[in-house]
Amino acid sequence: MNADTATDWTDRMLELRVGPVAHGGHCVARDGDGGRVVFVRHALPGELVRAVVTDDPGGAFCRADAVAVLEASPDRVEPACPWAGPGGCGGCDFQHTDHATQRALKTTVLREQLERLGAGAAVVATADLAAVEVEELPGGPLGWRTRVRLAVDDDGVPGLRAHRSHDVCEIGDCPLVPAGALPPVLERRFRPDSELDVTVVGDGAARVGSGATVHAADRTWELSAGTFWQVHPALPDTLASVVRDWADAPTGGVAWDLYGGVGLLGSVLAGQVGESGTVLVVESAASAVADGASALANLPQVQFVRGRAEREISRLGPDPDVVVTDPPRAGLGKAAVRDLAARAPQRIVHIACDPAALARDLSLFAAAGYRTAALRAFDAFPMTHHMEAAALLERIPR
Template sequence: MTTTTNRRAADEVDTTVEVGPIAHGGHCVARLDGRVVFVRHALPGERVRVRVTDTSHEKFWRADAIEVLAASPDRVESRCTVSGPGRCGGCDFQHVSLAGQRRLKAAVLAEQLDRLAGIAWDGVVEAVESPGTEDGLGWRTRMRYQVDDSGRAGLRRHRSHEIEPLPEGGCPIAHPAAPSVTDQAWPPGAEMLAVSAGSGGALLVDGVVEQGNREVTEHAAGRDWRLAADGFWQVHPGAADTLVEAVLAGLEPGPGERAFDLYCGVGLFAGALIDAGAQTWGVEWSREAIAYARRNVPEARFTAGKVERVIRTMPKRTDLVVLDPPRTGAGKDVVDAIVARRPRAIAYVACDPAALARDLARAARGGYRPVGIRAFDLFPMTHHLETVAVLTKVRSDQR
């Protein structure tokens, strides 16, 4: 059977499956005629009718649950009217209770750590609540929208360039203080960024400021942080303080210690390390972010450039390392360079469990293993989570 024929046949299939465990990526695993099928909008243990949506991979298919025949106790009514099969692709877990979401995320993190790094983890995903976010809505302070051909703002559908217009009143997970984008028509094809910051809201349309200012100010870890409105900052209101607390609790930095802050952004962790008395050197590829970091934390040293290159020029020894890499992880070269400097402790802030596990496995080859792993629910209604792993050198007699 050719791929084209196979795809056409599968697209016409609506069939019933028993749903298995959660998998990394916001879907559950089921089997159809012996083939692995990744099912969205389902929950482990459910019996659902699915519609196959993608047969382009030889080893697995993708499907949407279009009818629930036997529901999980964790299933709830979605709070978003455009969430569901074939609709907005932004939220994976609108149909799951908050407690259920955190259990699913914990299961994914545990599976990735075990399979990719040989690490047994039985922790929980901790709730992070700020005023107004207790129900898992209204937390996202930075939202990127696309504009469809009729001028309506929306979000892309799952694995698609098609745009799902926002529901009346806007996206339910968007912070209420961010500028509204549902009150008028916008230029077709435009991309918009709506920001809620400590200093107020901002709206950029194709990079041009429509409301607010190009520079915003946030407050966290006892300092004010200036950054570009379209620059990187954690999107949950409670994230910055939560992550700084977890990093400092794990590292316990002391006066006079030397520290690296890798992928430092505008200097959040560098500022916390400086305030604890550590001499800190931050590295970030974005020159704009480094310019802000120097203004935000003038007591620290900062270098703009790719971490894997800059680290070659940094001191051969350091006491502490904080790294907060992008979703793809730090990678072999950076991890090897870190462990070669024999730091007393490493704090790894990760937004992807698989990348974290791969990098922890690499660190283990250099004799570093986690002494603590904490996970935080900074992205309710989605499959994403944030993790802080603290590593120390293992004595040769403990390996």
């Protein structure tokens, strides 16, 4: 490291030619001739920008916000949200480009992560990685979010967090939430330094700390306050359809739904194994287990197991024919993949909300004797860098 990179660059203004998109909602640039890597938010590949360094952890890289665009990409648009730019709300990454370009950027990231983290070969062996696209979900890029967590500042004013910060950004609305739902909540005052779970219910009203009635997989689910449910209204049925197409659980067989929440995907497996089969839904949250058991009370083949899935894999019985996994953002990891492969299911439908974690897990599964037979990804979080992906893994005969 040279003397200049040893200096804290925070608040330094840089003129940068922006390079490719990277995982995390930013693009990569370099300062000077082969200088430090700068991760630039609010920019697009190919643009020339002035960027202010917002965070310098030292070493080979720093983070910056593009505050002026000197040469704009043809894909740049005016953000739909006035609070989404530099120094504002940190919830959105791609307000400054159109929806199709957002999906293209996410597709680039997904393919790059699969290749870079070693899973690319496992995917390319059975499917053309170049054909993998982040697919659009119904509803468009705005007004899709049915749940949002607000932070409350020292004065009791609710808002959203700034990027990589605990600071609360005061907002007048959020265009990702159905129109008209959020302002009545934002006008109220709450206990300082608290957080609010806001749910947009069927009549379009936003309620704080409230449960909800939702519909998916041909069922109605009564959710308690705080019980997890996907925030994009089209995603539950989309994932249910993927499981229905890929799982192929045999009649009378055994299926596991790990990190199963209220058993949405377990209900699909139940229809495949029938009343003579068994579906074990493993979930650690008590409210989800209670809500799921109530919703699926008419399916005697479904049993809920409350516990951490990674700890239960080696203890569950009998061995499964098919497994659905939907772990947290960090993915399954080495131990869970090892223990799951040891139970030798014929098929695993693996769902991931982080492309890097997906790539790592697919690589681990490949080493454990599974091939990636299919892969799909969905733009379940428009305007952000996040996506949802699903992979079908098949056991390689030995």
